[in-house]
Amino acid sequence: MEKVMRRAGEYVIPHEAVPEVMSRISVYPEDKAVCVERTEAMFTTYWASAGELSPFFLAVMKEKKIIGARCPKCQMVICPPYMTRCPVCQNEDFSLVTLESGIEMPQVGYMLGTPPITVFANARFARYAPFGRGRVILGDSQSALPIQVFTTTGFLKPGIFKAGTKVKIIFRKFRMGFSTDYFAVPLDEVPEKLRDKNGVEETALKWKSLEVSEPQESDAFKKQFPKALQAVTKFFGAIPKSPRAQRDLANWTRKIQVKTGGGKFGLLLDKQRIKVVKGKVPRPDLVLVVEDPAHLSGWTNGDSLVNLIRTGGAGISNLQDMETIFKFDRLHRSIRRDAEERGKK
Amino acid sequence: MRKVPKRKVAIVGAFTTPCRARWLSKTIWELAQWAVSGALQDAKLKMDRVEAGVIGLYNDIFARQAIPECAFLGHMGLGFKPLVRVSNGGATGIYAFGTGFDMVAGGRHDIVFCVGAEKATDCYDFMSETQTPEVVQTIAWSWDPLFERDQGATAADSYAEVILSYMDQHPNDLKMAVRGEILRIMCEQAKNNPNAQRRDEIVTPERVANSPWIIEPAFRKLETCVYTEGACCLIFAAEGVAEEICKDSGQPPIWIEGVGFANEPYWWGIQHPHKLPGRIESDYLASKTAYEMAGIGPKDVSVVELHDAFLPQLEITMGEMGFVPMGRVDDLIEKKIMAPHGKVLVNPSGGLIYGGHFVGGSNMFSAWSARRELIGRGLDYALVHGTGASSSQYGGAVVLKRGVI
Numbered sequence: 001m002e003k004v005m006r007r008a009g010e011y012v013i014p015h016e017a018v019p020e021v022m023s024r025i026s027v028y029p030e031d032k033a034v035c036v037e038r039t040e041a042m043f044t045t046y047w048a049s050a051g052e053l054s055p056f057f058l059a060v061m062k063e064k065k066i067i068g069a070r071c072p073k074c075q076m077v078i079c080p081p082y083m084t085r086c087p088v089c090q091n092e093d094f095s096l097v098t099l100e101s102g103i104e105m106p107q108v109g110y111m112l113g114t115p116p117i118t119v120f121a122n123a124r125f126a127r128y129a130p131f132g133r134g135r136v137i138l139g140d141s142q143s144a145l146p147i148q149v150f151t152t153t154g155f156l157k158p159g160i161f162k163a164g165t166k167v168k169i170i171f172r173k174f175r176m177g178f179s180t181d182y183f184a185v186p187l188d189e190v191p192e193k194l195r196d197k198n199g200v201e202e203t204a205l206k207w208k209s210l211e212v213s214e215p216q217e218s219d220a221f222k223k224q225f226p227k228a229l230q231a232v233t234k235f236f237g238a239i240p241k242s243p244r245a246q247r248d249l250a251n252w253t254r255k256i257q258v259k260t261g262g263g264k265f266g267l268l269l270d271k272q273r274i275k276v277v278k279g280k281v282p283r284p285d286l287v288l289v290v291e292d293p294a295h296l297s298g299w300t301n302g303d304s305l306v307n308l309i310r311t312g313g314a315g316i317s318n319l320q321d322m323e324t325i326f327k328f329d330r331l332h333r334s335i336r337r338d339a340e341e342r343g344k345k
Numbered sequence: 346m347r348k349v350p351k352r353k354v355a356i357v358g359a360f361t362t363p364c365r366a367r368w369l370s371k372t373i374w375e376l377a378q379w380a381v382s383g384a385l386q387d388a389k390l391k392m393d394r395v396e397a398g399v400i401g402l403y404n405d406i407f408a409r410q411a412i413p414e415c416a417f418l419g420h421m422g423l424g425f426k427p428l429v430r431v432s433n434g435g436a437t438g439i440y441a442f443g444t445g446f447d448m449v450a451g452g453r454h455d456i457v458f459c460v461g462a463e464k465a466t467d468c469y470d471f472m473s474e475t476q477t478p479e480v481v482q483t484i485a486w487s488w489d490p491l492f493e494r495d496q497g498a499t500a501a502d503s504y505a506e507v508i509l510s511y512m513d514q515h516p517n518d519l520k521m522a523v524r525g526e527i528l529r530i531m532c533e534q535a536k537n538n539p540n541a542q543r544r545d546e547i548v549t550p551e552r553v554a555n556s557p558w559i560i561e562p563a564f565r566k567l568e569t570c571v572y573t574e575g576a577c578c579l580i581f582a583a584e585g586v587a588e589e590i591c592k593d594s595g596q597p598p599i600w601i602e603g604v605g606f607a608n609e610p611y612w613w614g615i616q617h618p619h620k621l622p623g624r625i626e627s628d629y630l631a632s633k634t635a636y637e638m639a640g641i642g643p644k645d646v647s648v649v650e651l652h653d654a655f656l657p658q659l660e661i662t663m664g665e666m667g668f669v670p671m672g673r674v675d676d677l678i679e680k681k682i683m684a685p686h687g688k689v690l691v692n693p694s695g696g697l698i699y700g701g702h703f704v705g706g707s708n709m710f711s712a713w714s715a716r717r718e719l720i721g722r723g724l725d726y727a728l729v730h731g732t733g734a735s736s737s738q739y740g741g742a743v744v745l746k747r748g749v750i
Contacts, residue, residue: 019471026369033370042406053491078612080492087618112613113510113622116502116560125497133496134506135613143614146493158561163513163622178495251474304557323473329557340547 005176012045029243050177052084055102057177064171064199066107066182068141069099079105079141107169107198108187109138114162115149119306119322130156130310130322136167136184148183154208157310160186168194171201212315215261215291225262228293229276235300235331236267236274241342244334246272248327256324257284260293269324286324287317302332348638350450355587355598355748358388358580359713364542364701367466367476368574373408376576377462378420380706384458384578389594392422395580396454399429401441401461403704406483407468421460434487435654435733437461438577438708439606439741442729445581446601446743455583456590461706462576480572487735489611501655503736505563506613508657510622512562515672519657523675525550527683527691528567528656528698535695538714542573542701568656573701577709591750599716602726603641603744605634611738620738625658627740628665628732636667639744641726643667646744648718648727649689650711653696658737662730663691666742693718707731712743719747 019039026035050057059065068079071086078099085096115134118125125131135144149167151160161167167184175181185205187195194200215221239245249272256267257280266281267274288305290296295313299305305325308314316325360383362376371379377400385392398421405411414430421428429448433440438461445459470479481499488494488503512519532548535541548567556567582590587598607630609620620626636642643666651666653659660674668689669676681687694700694714697707708731715727724747731741 014472017470017472019469028367028369030365031368031370035369037369040409042409048490050491057491078614082492082612112615113506114513116505116509116563118497118499118502118560131497133493133498133502137615141614142616143612143619146496146498148496163510179492180495302552302555304555306557307561310558310561333556337546341545 007174007176013043053080053082056080057181059102060171060181061175061177064201066105066138066145066169067101068103068105068138069101070103071097071099073097076142077103077140078143079138079145080143082143105138105141107138107200108195109136109145109167109169111135111149111161111163111165111167112137112144117156117158119310132156132161134161134184136169138169146179148180150183150185152185152189152205152207155310155312157312168200170205171199173201173203212287212289212317215259215289217261221261221291221293222263224293224297225260228260228262228296229265231297231300232265233276235335236276238335238339239273239331242335242338244338245331248330248334249274252324252327254286254324255281255284257281257287258296259287259289260296261291262293286321288314288325289316290314300332302336304329350446351452352450353584353587354446354449354581354601355584355591356579356601356712356716356745357582357587357590357596357598358384358390358594359578359716360384360387361540361577361706361710361713362575363540364573364575364703364710366542366572366574368464371574373413373462373464373576374416374420376464376574377417377460377578380460380462380576380578381421381458384460384580387594387596388580388590390456390580390590395423395426395456395458397427397429397448397457398423399431399441399445399448399457399459401431401437401459401705401709403432403434403437403463404483404486406486407463407465409467421458433733434735434739435652435704435737436708436731436739436741437705437733438710439652439729439731439743440739441705442579442708442712442731442743443604443606443741445579446604449581449583452583455586457581458578459581459709460576460578461703461709463703463705464574465572465704466574477572493735498735501559501569504655504658505560506622507625507737508563508655508661511624511657511661514623518672518675519660520675521554522550523678524568524656524660525553526678527659528553530683530685531653531692531696532699534693535699538694538700540575540701541695541699542571543695543699546699548699564655564657568698570654570697570702573703573707575701575703575706575710577703577706577713579709579712588750591748595750597720597750598748599719600746600748601743602746603635603637603639603742605631605636605638605743606741607631607634608734608740609738611735613736620736625661625665625732625737625740627738628662628730628742631740632666632728632730632742635728635742635744639726639746641744643728646726646728647688647690647724648693648715649691649730650694650715650727651692651696651730652708652711652732653692653698654702654732654737656698658732659692659696662732666728666730690718704733708741712745715745719745723747
């Protein structure tokens with residue numbers, strides 16, 4: 001047995017995802033019933049074998065190769081080599097034909113379809129967001145290799161990858177036998193001298209920083225700023241009247257610095273309320289840059305901050321904290337629905 | 346070749362619980378028992394006449410128990426009788442329906458109930474302090490553990506792959522204005538469903554267009570189905586028995602005239618035997634089989650209750666099931682196919698987006714609604730559809746016909 005590889009400090013179940021043994025007594029407003037809730041978990045841990053699929057992962061780990069399989073009878077090629085027999089062809093004794101294994105595939109291919117981009121990853125994948133996940137056809141393969149797709153140019157936006165986009169397989173520096181050991185980038189983002197080279201590692205590419213830049217100040221933005229600040233203050237002032245909005249913010253605490261081209265202010269999120277403070281916030285947890293203050297007014301009317309970030313109209317200092325932005329985007333609908341219900345009564 | 350069952354089967358009773366985002370005051374056992382009780386009451390039928398049961402339970406993680414069906418048997422008065430659990434992804438409900446149908450049509454039982462139940466939102470993510478990420482994660486365990494799951498596959502992005510690949514092939518279809526209008530109609534229809542989860546909501550095409558993208562340009566937030574807790578029960582009876590039960594209950598039998606199923610392969614590719622981009626062939630094949638068995642076509646169908654996990658998928662499925670041409674599924678609105686602009690009533694329950702989506706029983710909920718509409722409006726044929734699995738590879742379709750007492 002070879003030595004065990006490990007990602008030091010990373011756990012299969014993140015420590016912060018594991019609740020303490022707790023219980024609480026809850027009364028749900030719709031039922032008026034008193035109920036006991038307890039923390040529970042269903043978990044099973046594994047040393048999971050890749051079995052007959054191990055050669056694929058070993059080729060990735062040790063040789064930075066992608067391998068497929070081919071049916072000697074119908075010539076069907078599949079990558080990944082997800083089975084060892086052709087499901088269509090049979091031998092004379094009626095058994096299924098065994099595939100030829102270990103077929104080395106080219107490392108340039110094309111996207112089978114436009115890959116979806118995940119911005120709201122669940123908590124365990126937040127560190128990758130935003131990421132795309134699609135399928136790439138390599139060489140003569142009739143099946144598509146599921147793969148994560150990234151851009152070297154910053155925030156992954158729609159349009160970078162489409163059906164037919166030529167892509168290059170890139171390998172992680174540290175490979176442990178997972179399907180995240182490899183990913184794809186657009187071929188035209190790969191320096192020409194590396195395009196025909198196999199086994200290119202992520203460190204060979206130049207990755208644009210995702211850091212947010214300071215907003216550009218202007219007189220027009222300064223003129224709009226007071227109106228935007230007023231709209232934001234009024235919007236957050238509606239939270240105490242909205243049980244849904246309060247639920248959106250439950251157990252969430254953040255100090256947020258908002259910077260615009262017309263001025264800055266802070267948002268102190270605590271105890272299901274958001275307090276707006278003028279000027280600079282010391283040691284913020286998150287910085288939100290929205291150059292045009294009018295976008296903030298639009299957001300209080302139902303526009304999406306997430307969309308603004310995705311289209312480059314805003315930026316945040318920590319992409320792994322998109323959950324906070326997601327919560328902010330929920331508020332408008334929550335406040336509106338509670339207001340509509342109050343109106344009916 | 347047209348395949349017909351050994352004997353006819355009818356729905357003679359049905360009941361669904363109200364759909365809620367969370368039933369804090371009820372366990373899944375209570376929800377299922379409530380649905381069974383309601384369906385027996387609807388059919389005016391004694392429990393001891395029920396010979397067997399089918400239960401649709403989507404996954405063990407939501408139920409917080411491996412082989413969770415074991416606890417239901419006694420609750421539902423089926424002790425010492427057969428109960429089959431069906432689990433087939435998002436299509437669990439329609440496959441459970443098919444299993445119940447087979448049990449009666451094959452001659453093994455005269456009266457069978459088919460119940461589906463779900464509790465999803467006990468799941469809770471202690472990192473984000475919300476339920477949704479853990480519910481989504483639970484569904485994400487559906488992907489293969491070697492090639493896809495580690496890459497962050499989710500229910501939303503896999504259906505988005507289907508929709509985006511359709512858009513690759515038909516870039517001028519699935520227009521946002523059409524999607525908004527269909528959502529407005531379904532939201533309006535949900536107000537007539539006393540059990541709908543979002544019956545108080547007001548959705549306009551403008552609100553749809555302004556809601557945040559979940560996955561651009563596949564779908565926005567207001568185009569996605571909801572997580573629901575609830576249960577639904579249908580009672581099936583064989584020809585000869587069904588008429589007698591219906592005479593007592595005063596409600597017409599709803600005959601199950603056609604049943605069809607098809608599953609596409611898990612792996613995507615450029616030709617068969619792989620799943621192909623831009624298509625939901627399972628929906629096409631399932632509906633084709635159901636139509637052939639019933640001896641009808643889409644032109645004969647007045648009500649469609651369709652598994653709308655995401656709105657653009659509803660449109661594609663309507664194309665696959667023959668109501669509009671593939672590549673021109675916006676004809677639903679633009680050519681006035683869908684009521685109230687046209688004749689076909691689509692998702693009068695509000696669908697899974699506005700009515701509710703308790704996975705184990707959603708398709709039974711759809712059948713409950715289709716039966717309600719056939720009887721209430723005096724219509725002849727309805728089509729009930731279910732889909733599921735990681736990239737909508739599982740398809741099921743059922744043709745229902747209103748009978749007479």
